[in-house]
Each structure stands twice: as structure tokens, then as C-alpha cells.
Amino acid sequence: MSNTPEDRLAALEITLPEAAAPVANYVTTVLTGNLLVVSGQLPLVDGKLLITGKLGDEVSNHAGVACARACLINVISQAKAALGGDLSRIKRVVRLGGFIACTPEFTEHAVVMNGASDLAVEVFGDAGRHARSTIGVPSLPVNAPVEVEALFEVV
Template sequence: MALTSFRDRFEQTGLTWPDIAPANFPFAPAVRIGNIVYISGQIPEAGDDIAYAGKVGETISLDEAKQAAAICAANILFWLSRELDGDLSRVVQVAKITVYVNAVAGFSDYSTVGNGASELLLEILGDKGRHARAAVGMAGLPLNVPVEVDAIIHVR
């Protein structure tokens, strides 16, 4: 699958390509070491807004949590694109993502929430988006978001 039209594929998902300003944090949104890019945990941030806030199973439905995870994955692609000077054809493979889910006690559908991020990466990057994954429950996340996703990506 040619990656020259990744922005076209992205727009077809119904999401808007992220435009995120780097925050003044004591860490970077992306760090490249050799042929590996590490993407810091991304939250469902859309422009200047947080698209979803709350706990899954309380104020956030399973479908909303999947959508929040997809937005997190979109933000991963945004920072990856910036790290690669806009050229996602340099992606060799998404190696691993971790999906953190802020959920109520007793919630167990973490994998379904994680599918929101996984499916978006596959849709945009094709087989290069296939990855190992962990999806885990958390008692809370920054800004009370329902989902946070980080990634390790091999590039050339």
C-alpha cells in the first residue's frame, strides 16, 4: 500500500488531521533514536480541546472510548509525521502500542477500546501499521481523559 496518500486515507476516516502545539512539558512528544521513534502518550486532544473526558463505563460509552483511542492514534501519526518531516512512507513498522484505559472498577473490555487505535493505524498505514499491543486499565489518566496511547515505531 503506497503511503503517498496517507492524508487522503486519514481524511476518509472522518477525523480531521491533528494540529497540536507542543506543550511546555519536561518531555518531548516524540524522540527518535536511530531507526526507532518513541511517541509519548497521546490523549484524545483535538485542536485546543479535549474531545472526551471521563471514565469508561461511567460517563464514557464503549463506542466513545474506541473513538477516543482513534483520536489518540491520530495524534501519534501527527507527531510521527513531524518527526519524519511529513513523510510517513519512511515508516517500516509500528512495533508496539500501549493503550491505557481510565475505566470504572469491573470494566474488562480494554481490548475493544484498544481496537479503536489499532484499527486506525491499520487503515492509514496498512500492514506497516500492524503492531504488538497491550491494553490496560487505569484508575485515572491526565485531565481525566478516558484513553491514552503511546507507540514505538521503526522508521528509515
């Protein structure tokens, strides 16, 4: 595996998008001390949702995993922008939070969120192993099926 997060992203053939601006009264990132908080990111690809709907209904687990992965790509993009373009400043992915829009009967939240968790480890190596919470919600903004937020330790 390559040494830097940028090298790993290139090896995975992932090009980070431009960090999206907030759409309401919040900021996309907060850097305080050695912690970087990234607000929840949706599965936007080229400015459009990858898919809409709910897990356990019209969205398959496979599509949900792809959405979680897309969310984390957007989280990493936000982190890179907040850190002056230098992902090597990320010492550790401390925590990921996943929100899964789903039917009441849906119980495979962890499977879906692995799309983000697996990518965190692929990009940051052992420093990408993190604590996490994953919860089901009745809806998300613009009918997105997944939203992911993050907490990083930085240097």
C-alpha cells in the same frame, strides 16, 4: 487502498492536526536509530478533549473507541512532525500502548483500544499491524478516558 499513509488518511477524510507541544518536562517524540517513540497522546480534537470521564461509568465503549482513534490521529501527527512531514518513512508500527481510565469492574479494554489499532492498519496497511499492551488505570491527565503511545520502525 492507496499507496501512501497520506493518501490513506485523505481517503479516510482525516486531516492531521498540528502536533501539540508537551505540557510538562518531557519531549513528545524521540528518534533513536531506526526507532521513533511517540509519547502518550490524549483524545484532543481542536485542542479540546473529545470527552472526559471513565469507561465503565459515564463513558460508553463506543465513545472510548472514538477516543482511542483520536489519540492515534494525534500520535500520527507527532510522528509526521518528527519525520520532517514524511509518513512514508514509517516502515512499521511496532507497538501501541493504551491506557484506559476506567472503573475497577471494567474489562473491555481491548474493545476500546481497537479504535487505535484498527486505524493503524487503515493508515499503514500491513505495516500497521502491531504488538500492543492495553491496561486500565484509575485516572489520566485532565480526566481523559484514553491515552495512546507508540513505537515505530522508520527508515
